[in-house]
Amino acid sequence: MSLSFQASLFDSLDDTPSPRLGALGSAVERIELDSGAWLDLRPGWVAGSDELFERLVEHVPWKADRREMYDRVVDVPRLVSWFGPGAPLPDPTLPEAMDRLNDHYGRPPRQVFETAGLCFYRTGDDSIAWHGDRVGPAIDRDTMVAIVSVGAARTLAVRSRATGVVRRFPLGHGDLLVMGGSCQRTQEHAIAKTRSAVGPRISIQYRPVWARSV
Numbered sequence: 001m002s003l004s005f006q007a008s009l010f011d012s013l014d015d016t017p018s019p020r021l022g023a024l025g026s027a028v029e030r031i032e033l034d035s036g037a038w039l040d041l042r043p044g045w046v047a048g049s050d051e052l053f054e055r056l057v058e059h060v061p062w063k064a065d066r067r068e069m070y071d072r073v074v075d076v077p078r079l080v081s082w083f084g085p086g087a088p089l090p091d092p093t094l095p096e097a098m099d100r101l102n103d104h105y106g107r108p109p110r111q112v113f114e115t116a117g118l119c120f121y122r123t124g125d126d127s128i129a130w131h132g133d134r135v136g137p138a139i140d141r142d143t144m145v146a147i148v149s150v151g152a153a154r155t156l157a158v159r160s161r162a163t164g165v166v167r168r169f170p171l172g173h174g175d176l177l178v179m180g181g182s183c184q185r186t187q188e189h190a191i192a193k194t195r196s197a198v199g200p201r202i203s204i205q206y207r208p209v210w211a212r213s214v
């Protein structure tokens with residue numbers, strides 16, 4: 001699939017400022033959810049995020065993933081790219097952000113961010129259904145997942161498995177959201193399709209390596 005049409009949208013942004021990471025510290029707001037889950041929010045963490053968006057559109061090896069669904073194999077409704085521990089990341093801002101997050105959270109054992117998963121939501125038709133993150137064998141312990149969002153805003157919804165209560169967070173334009181505590185077990189999250197005209201968005205998710213034996 002050609003992505004040149006998206007990149008060309010940004011030709012006029014040659015003078016856009018380079019991406020820069022702001023402070024974390026007291027700029028991070030903690031939201032306690034139920035059952036030991038929490039979210040941290042840091043709006044606008046990446047300044048100059050349009051430039052980062054443009055670079056990622058061009059330099060990330062985007063793939064159309066496929067998934068078994070009942071008796072069919074279907075494309076997942078977004079493009080993806082995944083970088084394992086130690087893999088060179090496609091833009092210098094990405095390892096810098098991972099280091100800054102690990103410094104901020106104090107590199108807790110088994111929760112050090114090591115992988116980067118990227119999702120490209122091209123239009124309002126791209127989405128991700130309700131889920132809790134699992135990598136490899138199902139995890140049964142608390143873990144953090146950090147999301148840096150660039151490009152247009154899309155709404156990340158978080159739903160409690162205990163109460164069904166849904167909270168909605170518009171994410172984009174350099175925003176940071178970190179899911180922590182029991183979040184991946186006691187809550188689900190999703191990006192719903194939208195009929196409103198939204199621009200493209202890229203989400204960068206940092207995760208620790210999850211192994212059954214740890």
Ligand SMILES: O=C(O)CCC(=O)C(=O)O
Nearest residue numbers: 119128133147191203205
């Ligand atoms: O796009 C996002 O910010 C969320 C993506 C997500 O939940 C996932 O890839 O597991």
Ligand SMILES: [Fe+2]
Nearest residue numbers: 131132133189
């Ligand atoms: Fe997820």
